[in-house]
Amino acid sequence: MENLELNPSSLATICNHIDKSHSQLSQFLSKQVCWNQQDRRCILECLAQVLLEKDYTLLIARHLRPLVLDLLERNAERVKRNGRINHDLHERLCVALSKLLWISPDAQAFAARYFSDAPPVFQRLFFTSEEASTVQYGPRRMKLRDLMAATLRFLKSDCGKFEKLWDWSPCVSQLLMSDVLVRGYTAHCLALVTRMTDNQKNIFLSKLLTSDEILAFEEAQQMTIEKALVLANQGSSFGRKEKKHIQGQLISEDLSQNVVAICGIVLPVRGQKQTEKVNERDMVLVDSTCLNLKRLALAVASQKPVLLEGPIGCGKTALVEFMATVTGHTESSKILKVQLGDQTDSKVRNLIRNKNMIENENDNNYLKI
Template sequence: MSKLICNHPDVLPFALRYFKDTSPVFQRLFLESSDANPVRYGRRRMKLRDLMEAAYKFLQQEQLVFRELWDWSVCVPLLRSHDTLVRWYTANCLALVTCMNEEHKLSFLKKIFNSEELIHFRLRLLEEAQLQDLEKALVLANPETSLWRKEKELQYLQGHLVSADLSSRVTAVCGVVLPGQPPVPGEQASTRNSSREQELAFRSYVLVDSVCRNLQTLAMAVASQNAVLLEGPIGCGKTSLVEHLGAMTGRQKPPQLLKVQLGDQTDSKMLLGMYRCTDVPGEFVWQPGTLTQAATKGHWILLEDIDYAPLDVVSVLIPLLENGELLIPGRGDCLKVAPGFQFFATRRLLSCGGNWYRPLNSHATLLDKYWTKIHMDNMDKTELHEVLQNRYPSLLAVTDHLLDIYIQLTGEKHLSCSDSSVTCEQAPEEVSETRRENKRLSLEGRELSLRYELILV
């Protein structure tokens, strides 16, 4: 598990959940009692250096959690071990636990190792870092080895992974394994109702090709614990994509998935919290905001229309996206986000002259370097036909006519290259002439949303 954490950050929530009620690895496996008996190997003869290496990797990933969760004092005698690797991992663990800076850490290591050993271990750390980067690159450079693909029919090929093969605590989203939301104690009675609602939500969401690609990218970003910005025109399915991913992982309702619509009147107090008065005169209590609740309890939050966020809201989001810390000015607190917290935002692209553009006078541009951006576009006519055919099979006879009317109202943004009257094989003069002849009237004002199509039908 400790080796997986470096390349797969989504393993970390499982480790934290496991060690929350379990003894530390070094205490459980080789410290038999409080008097610190000599090391006893188990039947698998796990070496002491492997245990300390695992403890060091866990501590590297979540220093604040494991520093307080485990009693590291039992590791101090290992600094006199004959195994240099045991001493190396133990010394680095104690340096992290005591929050040494680089100068103090170097002075501490010089008391335990000679100069040749220090050079050897530094070269070893450099090689391990290069190997880790190589493993990440190989995963990204081999898209053909994906564990999932969209089939026209339900055909499970050998080596492909589906949710039925996994534990009930995890789910496979387009080949990306994500942890599910654990059931809350006392809500076992509503498990059947939630599973029934989840099944209905899956049936109502049609996975066309473009949606599958966006869903896989979104799942990879969530597995890497990166903040996600979904940008696209109105009604292209930005919010519904996050809601569908939340439903697949057991986050259908608040507080597991919180949504906030931003506007000009939104301020940081609504997201962070404020003091409110009580029934007792002169008494005030702290009421945490939506963002504070999601960050401290490890829930998901979606901020819609991030471009409308004022400057004070953006100033709150910068340290959250950069360091995973939430600063509350009124209380002077610096809160570390809980495991499982995920941040989403949407940005609406505007239309002008047939092209899409982002609002330039927005403070949210200060956050652009922190996002994992997913650009979404309108569905073409083929995908719209597939959606209507799956959702309303009784309208199959009039589906093409309804789509023609809808595309005439919305312009050419839903036409693919094969559907449009301009083909890719035409000469440039013919293309320009055909475009002038078949140019439709572009509608001004609010763009027609795809979400209203079902209402029109």
């Protein structure tokens, strides 16, 4: 059972900044005894809801960086609950997710998975008047300017992916909106999608916005983006088995079923989360093993390729197999093992490389090590 640090001082800072509608967090913070499992799960659900508040998204990410993926997965479950899209929550999740793209590799990988079967950020533009009347929005409904700003952030993060993923034709009509920010964000989006040069974009914008409107739009975009957020959870217990947990600590069972904590690093799970018994049987988590696992988990969370070096029998393959097992990559076909040496023919090497390229194009669920 792995413990993750949830610093009460971080919760106190969050409680001091958010409005009274989320006072439930303060109630848990005031408890003088250890949180039970229900308390911890309620805290995570409350934090997941606060994450969707556009004014508090970066606040949550700053203080609870290791839990961002878990909170995103919880919200994705709420959006797609009962097999139907909750459009209000979907829009709020899109806006929050777009703000996390530049500071969290978890958010980038999550976005790729989420939008594989979710509508675009600006999905309300596709609604007919009859369909729009059936959609129920809450008191925190996103404005169209928020949605188009989020759309622009997604495009800037990976234009090639999102320009092909979404139908952009409904956005053209937004160029006639009276809201300067809606027109500005939409124009920048279409400029990226159509691959305009800087000169072409400037001409395009000058036809849609006056010089004063362009200045107002640029001023509205000025914001401070937080950087240098660490992936590691410095207060984690490095995966040691702990029968007791104190206030301020979460255990693996508290997390969403779509994520798993490996030495303080939260990673997405493909399929069913593995049980603790499987973990204990497969690997003994001594300090040196936990340190290597943490480094490997950091690289996987950062979407970076990894090269493991070491003598024969030191545990390189076991480390990868353990990581694959706990993250749900249990199919033997997903792990390719090849003994390479001086006798390996160059044609075999090329065959392996080409096979990996084809499989990676056809299946995005590979664990990339």
